[in-house]
Amino acid sequence: MTSKFVKEGEFKEKSGAPTLKLVGDVVPVDKVEVIQRVKENLTKSYPYSAMEMAEEVTKQLPQATKHDVWACVSENDLKVNPDYSVYNFRNKRQEDAFKKDGTIPAATPSIYNQKAVEFIVNVLRGEKTG
Secondary structure: OOOOEEOOOOOOOOOOOOOEEOOOOOOOOOOOOOOOOOOOOHHHHOOEOHHHHHHHHHHHOOOOOHHHHHHHHHHOOHHHOOOOEEEOOOOHHHHHHHHHHOOOOOOOOEEEOHHHHHHHHHHHHHHHHO
16 A cells, blocks of 8 residues: 655645645654563463362361352353463363364363452352351
């Protein structure tokens, strides 16, 4: 796509020809900066298995049971919320199938972050005291 620039003082109206007026200076660019985003290992962002996450919750809230934790995960859809959890697929094919149509192979583990622990503790604390 080529653009036609108008020099100041040289504009003539013609029908049908699009024209741009440049405000400022055109400066050639000899390099373009590229920002590369590196995807970190999932276990760095989501360090807890389901069992470890449940243990962290019960450390902070000893009266909570694992059943309470699993119910909270289910009722609040934490498995599908990347703020708290992601699926830890066994291979690329499984991940691609999930991205394509939402297929989650049986026994695909979810891994959780500290925000999930805090969320569950807050929900359960409210239920146990309220």
